[in-house]
Amino acid sequence: MKKIVLVxxxxxxxxxxxxxxxxxxxxxxxxVKDLNSPYWQAVLAGARKAGADLGVDVVGLGxxxxxxxxxxxxxxxxxxxxxxAAIVIAPSQFAAxxxxxxEAAKKTKVIGIDSAADTKAMTSLLAIDNSxxxxxxxxxxxxxxxxxxxxxxxxxxxxxxxxxxxxLDQRAKGFKDVVxxxxxxxxxxxxxxADGKPATGLLIMKEFIASMEDLRGVFVSDPVMTQAxxxxxxxxxxxxxxxxxxxxxxxxLVKFLQDSVITGLIVEDPFRMGYDGVKTAxxxxxxxxxxxxIETEATLITKANLSSARAQELLKPNIx
Numbered sequence: 001m002k003k004i005v006l007v008x009x010x011x012x013x014x015x016x017x018x019x020x021x022x023x024x025x026x027x028x029x030x031x032v033k034d035l036n037s038p039y040w041q042a043v044l045a046g047a048r049k050a051g052a053d054l055g056v057d058v059v060g061l062g063x064x065x066x067x068x069x070x071x072x073x074x075x076x077x078x079x080x081x082x083x084x085a086a087i088v089i090a091p092s093q094f095a096a097x098x099x100x101x102x103e104a105a106k107k108t109k110v111i112g113i114d115s116a117a118d119t120k121a122m123t124s125l126l127a128i129d130n131s132x133x134x135x136x137x138x139x140x141x142x143x144x145x146x147x148x149x150x151x152x153x154x155x156x157x158x159x160x161x162x163x164x165x166x167x168l169d170q171r172a173k174g175f176k177d178v179v180x181x182x183x184x185x186x187x188x189x190x191x192x193x194a195d196g197k198p199a200t201g202l203l204i205m206k207e208f209i210a211s212m213e214d215l216r217g218v219f220v221s222d223p224v225m226t227q228a229x230x231x232x233x234x235x236x237x238x239x240x241x242x243x244x245x246x247x248x249x250x251x252x253l254v255k256f257l258q259d260s261v262i263t264g265l266i267v268e269d270p271f272r273m274g275y276d277g278v279k280t281a282x283x284x285x286x287x288x289x290x291x292x293x294i295e296t297e298a299t300l301i302t303k304a305n306l307s308s309a310r311a312q313e314l315l316k317p318n319i320x
Contacts, residue, residue: 043271229244268299
């Protein structure tokens with residue numbers, strides 16, 4: 001994967017380059033949750049492409065980890081101080097980013113992507129329908145269980161990366177609602193929230209494997225935990241099949257899918273999200289009316305459709 005050169009600030013290991021803002025073209029900072037993640041790199045690649053197409057300076061910013069909420073707040077404050085035309089941000093936590101976004105929106109248009117925050121000040125929010133995506137995960141997981149065990153019953157569990165993120169909470173709720181409504185013999189036997197660290201997710205999943213004899217499926221609502229759960233399932237010594245439906249994609253997750261360690265991945269289009277986020281922000285900065293909510297695409301990828309052109313486009317975005 002090619003390295004991405006990012007303008008960074010001083011908080012959370014992020015360097016901030018002031019001269020990039022001192023140009024005649026409109027500047028739109030795009031603040032992601034984690035500069036190191038392939039997902040957020042794809043978001044920034046889409047944002048830069050929109051900037052090139054629209055004649056806008058796009059500055060990619062963010063902390064080094066999704067768990068560094070204070071780092072993201074600091075980056076937002078630094079970006080706001082430069083007087084940008086608008087700001088695009090993926091809030092890392094619902095509650096903590098509410099007031100900072102309120103303050104930012106007093107000075108410029110703020111466009112949210114991926115996740116909501118505890119604020120009504122964002123001009124527009126671009127995100128998938130997370131509840132619907134959770135429901136798709138439930139249908140997919142139960143169908144897989146039924147094919148393996150000849151019945152739709154048994155225990156399933158939910159593992160969430162970090163607390164306080166609405167998109168993750170909505171995915172879990174959508175999953176549980178569909179299971180409760182359609183699959184009465186399936187029991188959501190446990191739900192665990194981790195600390196955003198893969199090692200914690202690995203430990204949680206290994207404990208589930210060791211303690212639950214009738215565990216047939218796992219729903220994981222983000223890429224970090226999906227990879228950890230996949231690793232735990234790959235390492236287990238028992239022959240019983242545990243189906244995993246997760247979110248996101250990277251090389252390891254695709255390998256797990258190819259090897260049938262993971263049954264399905266729900267994949268967003270981060271490149272398009274970044275592109276449309278900047279496009280929406282630029283329109284809003286010019287006083288154009290933009291939709292309050294823009295639903296972005298979520299696609300289920302399984303081993304059966306893994307080689308399709310659309311799946312390959314989503315799994316291998318053009319990051320440069």
